[in-house]
Amino acid sequence: MSKPNLQRDGGSNANRMALLIGTVIAAVLIALALFTRHGNGNTQAQTFDLTGRPVLGRADAPVTMIVFEDYKCPVCKGFDEEDLPTLKSKYIDTGKVKMVAMAYPFLAQNFGLSDDDSTRASVAAKCMARQGTEKFWAYHHALFRGQQDEKTVWATEEALQDLAGTIDGVDTAAFNTCLKDQATLKEVNDDKAQGDKAGVNGTPSVYVNGRYIANFHADALGQAIEDAQK
Template structure:
């Protein structure tokens, strides 16, 4: 611990004056930071609009559903696992199964890179998801995504190895296992994943999960009330 040095009684006026000056400076900085934070938030919100080619994205729901919902996730993301376990089932029950909303999935593999891991298993998992869709269809992809999130381990370690991803895929009967293994081993969907990354960045996404309803970003998708309001507004339009 750093201590003040010198004679306590002689230095007391100086100390008090210094503390008052520091407090005034801190208040000024806080006020300035708050204002710039509001401006940054507004600018970010204005820029966050969906710029995705949905023709090749995994999708669940009626093709004629009037509202498009896009979910951007990383299979290593704990918040995404929570979203899929607690929020998405409500959307599925109230809106997808009733033909009102169709949901597109976009994998954004960024966590392994942020954590500076030896292997980019975020990208492996994203590729595996695309391989499941390619060699099993939308239903198989949806089942595989559920299994991936259930099998999720600590985001700070490499767990989504290609070997593990193939083991998990074996639990989905709709996937052609031979074609899936070849797809993953040969990085056949890598270009698609990297194209998704470019679209995610162009859409102003800064974290996962990010949800767009009718092309507009939902600020707090983990709050089902906010998500429901956004969907109902899109349906009304």
């Protein structure tokens, strides 16, 4: 019987340990990336100034759901198309909750794009809100339907104007003027500043009665809404 090759066995153990450590590090990095994109560490209820912000649902609904979004965000598009319809039918239309839309444009800057169309799209949505709540929500959904790749500049002034023209009853001249209004840009910046203060660092970020809800899918938010009514 030959003696075991201790040097070879030691090397094998070292390789296995290195592989294990590498796997753990990779898992931690993935978790941190997901946390940074979609979550924050705040567990305390936050306060927001919602004056003049677009509301979906009854103004006297007992629960308030605040949603920070970027119109270039594909996850926000998924929320708007897949989760919001369920939330609307079960909780918004039944008067249990009202949803307040808040702007959090950041992706164009994150990707270092030559033009900040994240902010421009949010400004356009604010401009549509000036023409009425129903027009705002129609335009809000249309922006997500028309969303293109997040790493390209697609929310140009012309594209936003063309899209506005598809909304019934829009005063296009007033909308076009509003796009260049610094007061409208300030409204967007105010939304983002409130989000930053509350710890928003990704979109969509959802708060139910001021409390951040990490899981923004319909079932989890539904439970949060039910809990908030107790």
